[in-house]
Amino acid sequence: MKRLVNILMLSCQKATELIEKEQYFGLSTLEKLRLRVHLTICDFCTRYKQQSRFLHDVLGHHSHDHATNVNESLKEKIINQIENL
């Protein structure tokens, strides 16, 4: 029984890592079980999961303007250079 508890026990650090992994790659059966057990007893990680999901959705709709500008000027520079080759 103690061993079983150990197998299922997950730290919050590991649990939040699995929450991220799940979003991008999915989890193994054991990982799913461990995460589910953790989430039933940990309100903070449950909250983290909801908020991570929210960030996921927000980031999907939000562009980071700064990086885009850098790339636009880089594109221009490269196109100019190729035209002169």
Next chain:
Amino acid sequence: MDSHAVIKTWVVSYTDGLYLRACTAVSDKAIAEDLVQETFIAAFQSFDKFRSESSPQTWLFAILNNKINDHYRSKQKASIVSKDTTFFGYFFDEHGHWRESECPKEWSDADLHLLDNSEFKNTLQKCRGNLPGHWDMVLQLKYIDQRDGKEICQDLNISPSNFWQLMHRAKLQLRKCLELHWFNK
């Protein structure tokens, strides 16, 4: 279309991805820009060798990866996922439990309609700006280009576990920043 015209359309379509790949590999933006530039020049010069049945993206990334390897030939490859424990030590105690001050708090009104709010968008922009460069780039690759995780790993030459560990760090820091500057202001 002649080779000039083809390469130009490639510059427009693939510079973003190539630049991000270069930045994560060399972490110096000026060098990254040079590498991308050299990649397109090399592609232009060996355009005859390009087989139209293969994807330009794959071809360009292969050229870039060679350039990056050249760049590191004399140096040791820098790891883009540092193994620092201090980062997690800020959020979690030695048992991996949330530190009392860092426990996620309730967010009220966390809804996508916030994206219509320019003040919120500014805050989000600032928080993203605070992330280390290559973390934000992984976010950018994933979310702006809507790319699949496995594909990004291939392009960036990182393992899936590196990818979600980067995401984990980026999300922890981003959510903390938004909580401080928006939700629990």
